[in-house]
Amino acid sequence: MQRLNAITFKQLRALDAVCQSGAISTAAEMLSLTPPAVHSQLRALEEVFGCALVNRGQGGFAPTEQGAALLTAFRTARAALERAVHQIETLGKGLSGTVVLGVVSTAKYFAPHLVAMLRSEFPDIDVVLRIGNRARIIQMIETGDLDLVIMGRPPRLPAVVARSIGDHPHLLVAPPGHPLTRIAQVTPDDILSQPFVMREPGSGTRILTMRFLDEIGEGREFAYTEMESNETIKQAVAAGLGVAILSGHTVHEELKSGRLVSIPAERLPIVRHWFVLHAAGQELSQPAIRIMDWIVSNPDRFLPGGARSAARF
Incomplete structure (x- = not known):
């Protein structure tokens, strides 16, 4: 408990940014801090645990086994806090709120157009776009960072609820x-x-x-x-x-x-097919339900070539 009280959210954000970017200078830009400030947060966190949380290799900084365990806990806690914030906002504004939409890299060619359409259709809902390769998106599903996901073949793990969009x-x-x-x-x-x-x-x-x-x-x-x-x-x-x-x-x-x-x-x-999905057991907010239903009902409006595009290539 003493260690827990010594940890700050800023320190955890510094660790996350350094491991995500691989460089202290890039992490500093992400957090709008100076590199010495990020380094100081990282050192303070390592002093709390008495061990190295990152290693520096040819590809930049990467988490140690202890750092990876702490990152997993932090990302899960952050996702839970974000969901609580979204839920409070939705309760306060009725059906308004934020929906975090994750898409695999291949979908980035139509995803910005889709987000623009969603914002036009639902001006009361803030749609936030996250892009990554398949492995990264699956990781974000596991940690609860995403409300909805557009990807190809749904993963076996974690369990998801998926609805087909089109070819x-x-x-x-x-x-x-x-x-x-x-x-x-x-x-x-x-x-x-x-x-x-x-x-x-x-x-x-x-x-x-x-x-x-x-x-x-x-x-x-x-x-x-x-x-x-x-x-x-x-x-x-x-x-x-x-x-x-x-x-x-x-x-x-x-x-x-x-x-x-x-x-x-x-x-x-x-x-193959495109799917829109979410983690099984995840209780979707009303804004997320509205977004998911619209995506399933309107693939011809945002998929290049339409929902049955296989015949056009």
Whole structure:
């Protein structure tokens, strides 16, 4: 209890920001503090526990085992406090309040437009957008940081309640004039002979790509390069560094402009679905219910190509 009384919210926010950004200077910017102030908060917190809470490696600062345990507790407590604040605001204003909407990186190409539409439809509801790769979004579901989530395949854990929105086609894309565009019937061997550009571990698009290539190649090895964003992958493919499997909604504009082309082949496109979901057992606020119902009822208004877009790619 004595240690608990010595901990401050500012110290925990400093630890969270440093571990999230990997750098004290970036964490200071996030918190509108000076780097020495962030360092001081971190040192004070480590003195309370008598152990290191972060380690510095090649990729920047990362939590130690003790730091990770403290971060999990802090994020859970912060999410609970935010829910309490939202609930109090909603009680005070009727159906008004805040809804935190998390989306996977692939959805960021239509998510801002969706949020703009939601704010227009529901001016009394403040819709806050959070974007991350699949692993990060799942982590935020676990810690209760999100009211609603838009993503592809729902996770097995944590348990969620999911409602389908519409098609989520994935295409094999290449630059115009690529050798695959001159083959009448593209075979698995043709596909596996190409260098691939794919997302980082933890990305849903990477999981889908690896699974597809493993299936058509029956475990055969293939060459690939990792990149950490869909934008970088699109630029790499356009520059001729390889081919990629990407969401049709990610490359919608590039296909329209002719900067990239879709390669037709057996089992392509890979058609998955978009879902809007929330953690099972989570009691949704009235604003969150209104937002979720609107998203399910109006996919044609925000999904590129509409709810049945697979046939258009």
